[in-house]
Amino acid sequence: MTLIGENMFIYFSDSMQVSCDRGKGLLVLTCLKRLRADEFKEGMVRALWYAEKYNIKRWLFDIKLIGALNEEEEAWLQNCLYPKMMSSLGADNYIAFLLSESCYKQLLFEAGETGLKTYNSFIILSMFDTTAKALEWLAMDSVATANI
Template sequence: MAHYESDSLTVEWDRTLDAVVMNWQDFAKGDTYREGLDEGLGLVIQKNARNWLADLREMGTVTPEDREWTQDEWHPRAFDSPLRNMAIVQPESVVANMSVDDMVTEVGENTTSRIFDNRDDAEAWLRDR
């Protein structure tokens, strides 16, 4: 069951992975993008979740303003949460992939992040954490 849904994103809790799962279906920017990430982080806090799976295959490019917001505003809050393991399924678009690369590599002191080219490997990695 979805915790949050928009045209761009579905946020779910996956008990088998003990993870918040972000399924991006389309391009999102501004308030839509930020609200989705905040909803996911709220679920991390609610569930005391250590794992995060972001499936970005269909996401699209992240705007420079949203990348800056993610790095300056969202990352500090995420890295101060129970979150410890972030599995990222990379976007299919080369341009979109470049737009999220910097955001994914910036991780907190207690957080491990890995990028995967398919969802099965990302889920397997989280199960082993």
């Protein structure tokens, strides 16, 4: 692990990197190119380990370079990561997905504004098309469920 200013690099591979902005208490997961299944899972497991160790409850998942996750990746998040996240981190975990502009527009067309957000007391997800909007949402002291 390398500490660079406030950022701690947790995982790095050809297709994914995971870092923590310690000043903001924010995990940043970035897809660099189409994900390899083993690298995706390893990066997510290391991110969860770090979140558990330091009680990090805000995640930015930047997948704009790949457009969207595939079905296998989505299923793994739903069936493996999210349940572990809920049991180990408890409630009030926020995940902002940063999508490519075309993917964001497609989802907005298909699902509408409310379809880009999900909420339960454990994991609150929201989709964004710009880094600024995603970081603004994650930086809110208490992300209001009324906006979800």
